[in-house]
Amino acid sequence: MGRYILKRLGYLLVTMWIIITATFFLMNTLPGDPVQTGTKLLPEAVAQNLRVKWGFDKPVTHRYVIYLNNLLHGDFGESMKTPGLTANAIIRDKFPASARLGLQAITFGLLVGLILGIIAAFKRNTWIDYTVIFIAIAGISIPSFVLAALLQKVIGGSLLPIIGWPSTNVWLSGFEYTILPTLAASFGSIATYSRFMRTSVLEVLNNDYILTAKAKGLSKREIVQKHVLRNSLIPIITIFAPQMAGIVTGSFVIERIFCIPGLGMYYVESINGRDFPMIMATTIFFSFFFIISIVLMDILYGIIDPRVRVSGEKR
Amino acid sequence: MKKRLLATIITLSIVLSVVLAGCGQNSASSGSGNTINLAFTGDPESFDSSKVAESAANTVIQETQEGLVRLGDKKIEPAGATKWEVSSDGLTWTFHLRDYTYSDGVKVKAQDFVYAVRRMFDPATACPSAGIFYCIKGGEDFLNGKGSVEDIGVKATDDNTLEITLKTPTPYFEQLANFVSILPLRQDVIEKAGVTYGTDPKAMVFSGPFVVDSWIRGSKIILKKNEKYWDAANVKLNEAVISIVPEQATQEQLFDSKGLDIIQDVKAEYVDKLKTKIDAGDITSLVGYYPSCSYVAFNNKDKDKIFTNAKIRKAFSLAIDREAYSQNVIKKDVPAYGFLPFGLNNGEKIYREAVEEPLKSMSGEDPKKLFEEGVAELGLNTSTPITVTFLQRTAASNNKTISEYLQDQWQKKLGVIVKIDTAADGATFNKSIQKGEYQVAVTGWGGDYNDPMTFMELFLTGSPNNSAFFDNERYNELVNAGAVDSNADKRLDMFREAEKILVADNAGIAPLTYNVKTTYMQSYVKGILVQAGGPAWELKNAYIEKK
Numbered sequence: 001m002g003r004y005i006l007k008r009l010g011y012l013l014v015t016m017w018i019i020i021t022a023t024f025f026l027m028n029t030l031p032g033d034p035v036q037t038g039t040k041l042l043p044e045a046v047a048q049n050l051r052v053k054w055g056f057d058k059p060v061t062h063r064y065v066i067y068l069n070n071l072l073h074g075d076f077g078e079s080m081k082t083p084g085l086t087a088n089a090i091i092r093d094k095f096p097a098s099a100r101l102g103l104q105a106i107t108f109g110l111l112v113g114l115i116l117g118i119i120a121a122f123k124r125n126t127w128i129d130y131t132v133i134f135i136a137i138a139g140i141s142i143p144s145f146v147l148a149a150l151l152q153k154v155i156g157g158s159l160l161p162i163i164g165w166p167s168t169n170v171w172l173s174g175f176e177y178t179i180l181p182t183l184a185a186s187f188g189s190i191a192t193y194s195r196f197m198r199t200s201v202l203e204v205l206n207n208d209y210i211l212t213a214k215a216k217g218l219s220k221r222e223i224v225q226k227h228v229l230r231n232s233l234i235p236i237i238t239i240f241a242p243q244m245a246g247i248v249t250g251s252f253v254i255e256r257i258f259c260i261p262g263l264g265m266y267y268v269e270s271i272n273g274r275d276f277p278m279i280m281a282t283t284i285f286f287s288f289f290f291i292i293s294i295v296l297m298d299i300l301y302g303i304i305d306p307r308v309r310v311s312g313e314k315r
Numbered sequence: 316m317k318k319r320l321l322a323t324i325i326t327l328s329i330v331l332s333v334v335l336a337g338c339g340q341n342s343a344s345s346g347s348g349n350t351i352n353l354a355f356t357g358d359p360e361s362f363d364s365s366k367v368a369e370s371a372a373n374t375v376i377q378e379t380q381e382g383l384v385r386l387g388d389k390k391i392e393p394a395g396a397t398k399w400e401v402s403s404d405g406l407t408w409t410f411h412l413r414d415y416t417y418s419d420g421v422k423v424k425a426q427d428f429v430y431a432v433r434r435m436f437d438p439a440t441a442c443p444s445a446g447i448f449y450c451i452k453g454g455e456d457f458l459n460g461k462g463s464v465e466d467i468g469v470k471a472t473d474d475n476t477l478e479i480t481l482k483t484p485t486p487y488f489e490q491l492a493n494f495v496s497i498l499p500l501r502q503d504v505i506e507k508a509g510v511t512y513g514t515d516p517k518a519m520v521f522s523g524p525f526v527v528d529s530w531i532r533g534s535k536i537i538l539k540k541n542e543k544y545w546d547a548a549n550v551k552l553n554e555a556v557i558s559i560v561p562e563q564a565t566q567e568q569l570f571d572s573k574g575l576d577i578i579q580d581v582k583a584e585y586v587d588k589l590k591t592k593i594d595a596g597d598i599t600s601l602v603g604y605y606p607s608c609s610y611v612a613f614n615n616k617d618k619d620k621i622f623t624n625a626k627i628r629k630a631f632s633l634a635i636d637r638e639a640y641s642q643n644v645i646k647k648d649v650p651a652y653g654f655l656p657f658g659l660n661n662g663e664k665i666y667r668e669a670v671e672e673p674l675k676s677m678s679g680e681d682p683k684k685l686f687e688e689g690v691a692e693l694g695l696n697t698s699t700p701i702t703v704t705f706l707q708r709t710a711a712s713n714n715k716t717i718s719e720y721l722q723d724q725w726q727k728k729l730g731v732i733v734k735i736d737t738a739a740d741g742a743t744f745n746k747s748i749q750k751g752e753y754q755v756a757v758t759g760w761g762g763d764y765n766d767p768m769t770f771m772e773l774f775l776t777g778s779p780n781n782s783a784f785f786d787n788e789r790y791n792e793l794v795n796a797g798a799v800d801s802n803a804d805k806r807l808d809m810f811r812e813a814e815k816i817l818v819a820d821n822a823g824i825a826p827l828t829y830n831v832k833t834t835y836m837q838s839y840v841k842g843i844l845v846q847a848g849g850p851a852w853e854l855k856n857a858y859i860e861k862k
Contacts, residue, residue: 032742038368040760041749041779043446045459049438082358083366084514093532149564157572163558163565167531256561261533265561274742 001299008295015291016284023283024067027276028060034080034274054080054276067280076284077277081270087281091263095285096170098250098262104182106247109189114236116190117197118224121205132194139191148184148257156180163259181258185251189243193236200232207231233304241297245290349553349859351840352576353852354560354569358532363513364495365434368443373495374850375557378538381522381545382498383410383428383477384489386765386849389660391489395423395499395522396477405484405801406452410477410492415545417501417520425471427499432469432479433457434505435496444496447763450485486662486801487766493849494764498522524550524855533559538854551842551858570835576859577836577843577852583646589835601834604658606762606769606848608651611635611721611825614754616784621703622754625821626689631755632674632818632825634682634728635721641828644720645713651826654818655770658847659762661810662803666767670811673819674826686729702732706756708744710737717757748782757827758782765848767810768798774817774824785823790816 035050036042042050051057055066070077076087120132156162166174204210205228213223250264263282270278301308359372364380367373385394393399396410415423435442436454449455452468468480481488491497501520508518516527524546525538538555541547558575560566567585569575581589592598613622613631622628637650653672660666690697703725707718714737722733738744747753760780762769771794772778774785790813797809817823834845834852839860844853 030742031739032746036745036749037742038745041745042443043449043779045455046441046443046445049441049458050443052438053441078510081360082514083361083363084511085361090532097533149568152565152568156568157574162568162572162574163560165534167534255533257565259534259558259560259562259565261531261559265533272740272742 001302005295005299008298012291012295016288019287020068020071020280020284021064023280024064025060027279028063030271030274032274034276037274071284076281079270079278079281080275081273081278087277090266090278091281091285094250094261094263094266097165097260098255098264099248100171101178101181101185101254101260101262102244102248102250104178105185105189106244108182109186110193110236110240112186113190113193114197116194118201118229120194120198121201124202129198132198136191136195139187140195142187144184144188144251145253145257147187148180148254151180151184152257165258165260167261181254181260184258185247185254189247192239192243196235196239197232200235201228204228204231230304234301237297237300237304241293242290245286245293249286249289349551351552351555351854351857351859352569352574353555353557354566354575354578355536355557355851356559356561356563356566358559359536361513362516362519362527362530364498364500365431365440365442366513367495370851374852375527375536375538376495376498377523377850378525378555378854379521379523379527379541380495380498381415381423381524382495383412383492385855386493386846386853388844389846391493396492399489401488405486405799406481408479408481408488410479412475412477413545414475415522416543417522418526418541418543419520420543421501421520422474423499423522424474425477426474427501428477428497429469429471430502431497431500433464433467434500436467437464442496444494444763447491447494448496450481450483450488450491452480452482455482484799484801486799486803486806487764487768490660490764490766525552525555528554535559546855550855552854555854573837576840577834579832579834579851581833581835586833593835597838598835599838599840601836601845603832603834603845604656604847605830605832606656606658606765607759607830608654608656608770609648609757609759609827609830610651610654611827612748612753612756612758612783613822613824614751614784615786615823616751617754619703619754620693620695621701624689624693626685626692628689628825629680629819629822630682630686630689630729631725632822633677633680633685634724635825635827636724637827640720644716645828648828648831651829652818654814654824654826655767655810656762656829658765659767659770660765661767661807664803664807666807666810669807670814673815677819682728683730686731700730700732702734704734704736704754706744706747706753707735707737708757709740714757721757749779751784756782759830761830762848767806768794771797771810771813783823785817785821787816787821787823789813790821 034056035047035054055063074088078084078086079090082090116132116135120129123129152162160179161177164177166177210223210227213227250262250267252264252268254260255262255264266278267282267286270282355371357371359375360367360369361372362376364376367376381395383394383396383399384391395412395415397413399408399410401408412423412425417423432451434440435445435448436457438458438460445454445458453462453466454468456462457464457467470478472478485491499522504518504520505512508515512518516530519527521527521541524541524544526541528537528539530536536557538557540550540553544550560569563582566575566578567581570578589598593600611632613628615623617623637652641648641650651672652674653667655666657665657667661669690701695701705718705722708714718735722735725731725733738747748756748758760770760773774781774783775791775794776786793809793813797806797813800806800809818826832845832847836843841858841860843857846853
């Protein structure tokens with residue numbers, strides 16, 4: 001197992017290098033002068049000073065070498081849109097809000113989704129099942145920004161704050177600020193998880209070992225705990241890992257609507273604003289998370305289902 | 316294995332319960348007393364007055380620093396400087412400073428202004444607005460690495476006297492003196508903070524009516540009254556909470572629940588909803604103008620020749636029904652028959668009130684006839700209809716509406732074929748316009764300071780923002796003379812003639828609308844000043860009458 005993880009980490013480095021290189025050169029082919037992104041053109045001397053400041057006077061390959069070197073020292077560079085603030089500082093500053101919202105949404109979405117899925121499978125073709133299917137369809141078809149605005153309108157204001165986010169003790173305080181965004185962000189995943197779980201449980205229930213378990217005289221609870229739950233989790237893990245990376249690193253829409261000081265907006269706005277250091281930083285950050293969660297997913301497969309052997313080891 | 320799964324579930328539930336236990340603490344309680352709740356759509360870039368050129372940053376900086384002058388109700392008023400004189404040749408401006416201090420009690424000295432001006436022109440600072448101050452002697456040279464810092468025309472004759480020497484007479488220099496780039500800066504504070512100056516309000520000092528108490532990026536900025544401000548007795552607000560609310564719909568919900576006291580730039584649909592509240596007196600509205608104008612830019616150096624002809628350009632301009640455009644198509648703003656918007660002063664007078672809009676007197680001309688004359692002048696082949704390409708800013712629906720309307724008007728009234736090309740995004744659009752790789756497009760201009768020059772200089776030959784590549788000798792002559800003339804009446808005549816050349820006689824561009832700035836506020840907000848240009852609002856004299 002240890003060797004397997006090491007090998008995967010080696011692949012991770014190679015993948016990251018390819019991503020960094022591809023993003024760097026693609027980004028430099030974007031049309032538009034990064035120091036002239038405003039509608040007003042700066043005088044040439046002023047623009048030239050900015051180009052020198054951000055290194056755009058050097059050829060792109062030269063800049064690439066400098067960038068890789070800085071990166072090895074953990075330096076993402078200064079964001080072009082916020083003078084004086086480095087991309088490192090922005091990520092450090094913004095990530096907690098995104099991560100907290102993401103973790104809450106994932107925990108809530110996963111718990112509720114799995115429970116609904118299991119119930120629906122056991123109560124197949126009853127009104128409970130139809131309700132869960134309805135929630136699933138609604139959750140997938142209602143965009144999160146519509147739900148967010150609805151929540152703000154119906155619940156926000158008198159009961160819960162419409163916008164805002166705890167600013168001190170970012171991980172634990174101000175729970176009431178996080179309720180509406182968490183609901184809005186998790187609704188889609190509740191739908192996805194419950195649908196997947198329902199199908200998966202139904203499939204497991206048809207297996208012979210369930211019949212055996214029943215024949216052994218196990219109670220329903222024991223069957224669910226020991227046989228059904230674990231075997232039906234595999235497809236959930238497959239969709240969970242990429243979702244995890246996406247949600248934890250920030251959602252553009254939810255954060256924008258609820259004014260949450262998270263990372264989400266930087267993915268979009270750094271590209272529109274040609275903020276090169278920030279484009280690189282967010283891409284690297286997101287891909288790192290994504291790859292790590294895929295590695296974790298592979299390891300989790302092995303833990304949940306012994307039939308999947310991650311490292312080719314002999315039994 | 317089973318145990319591990321169990322352990323995972325237990326850990327998860329512990330995490331969840333800890334998270335849930337955090338419930339019930341309110342971290343956003345706003346202070347008591349006179350507090351105003353405001354919103355920006357995005358974070359300021361920084362509070363470093365030498366490095367920013369966007370509205371949110373400018374607004375906060377103007378509220379927290381006291382420069383030479385301050386923009387009062389439509390006119391420049393003495394602030395840090397109590398009075399100033401201009402030499403008879405119009406080149407030397409001497410400002411006399413009052414005795415006032417920063418929030419840490421240190422006196423504001425004339426040397427701090429000298430430092431600020433030198434820092435603005437320093438190539439290492441890369442100040443985006445330095446170009447506006449090219450009128451200061453030696454500034455442009457130092458920026459280009461040619462001159463020395465001592466040659467910049469700014470000096471402190473003593474602690475309270477600042478002398479600024481200009482390259483050419485600039486009658487509107489007092490308007491420029493209100494700009495953030497020449498607010499006083501403390502060398503010791505800036506050197507201590509290094510490159511991070513302007514990102515952390517705790518490491519800054521403030522000389523204005525308010526101080527920045529805290530700034531949580533992406534969330535809110537809290538301004539507190541500056542007790543050390545020289546005119547603190549007249550500042551009634553204790554606190555201003557500026558939330559960062561990018562989504563218009565969220566701002567509306569906050570405004571409805573009185574979580575927001577002022578809302579600007581709202582959509583037409585929301586205005587209808589506000590009507591009943593306005594009638595009931597719960598909300599007051601202020602209608603004003605941004606110093607900005609949106610216009611159709613014709614590429615005067617068109618490679619396909621078509622828009623090099625003044626008659627064709629004029630025909631395209633006259634074919635647009637501007638009333639219908641503003642009322643039915645974009646559903647906002649007011650039709651523009653000239654280039655210079657309302658709310659710009661020429662000396663004491665409002666320019667637009669003194670000068671009739673040039674296109675108003677041209678409504679009698681027939682665009683189709685003009686177009687045919689122009690085509691004949693160019694000797695174009697008329698056996699197939701003439702095709703022009705309109706460059707649309709982005710694929711956003713509002714841009715699409717605009718281009719389709721113009722396409723329809725021109726095709727119907729002139730018999731041309733209008734193809735629509737769409738730029739990938741704003742930056743790509745800007746680049747195509749700046750390089751002249753387009754035929755016709757809609758763009759706009761917002762003034763930087765309150766003088767006709769901020770618009771007129773745009774279309775001088777070779778000006779970097781001359782997106783239409785307009786090139787007219789008489790126009791250049793008039794504008795260059797108007798720039799340096801200190802006689803307001805003479806300037807008015809020169810600008811009147813120049814504007815007529817630009818939009819009517821030569822039709823380098825076709826103005827579309829002047830942008831309307833409507834501010835809605837809860838009726839308990841008093842004393843706030845909303846100007847045409849400059850900051851979003853001026854809070855110095857604002858207060859909240861009991862809610």
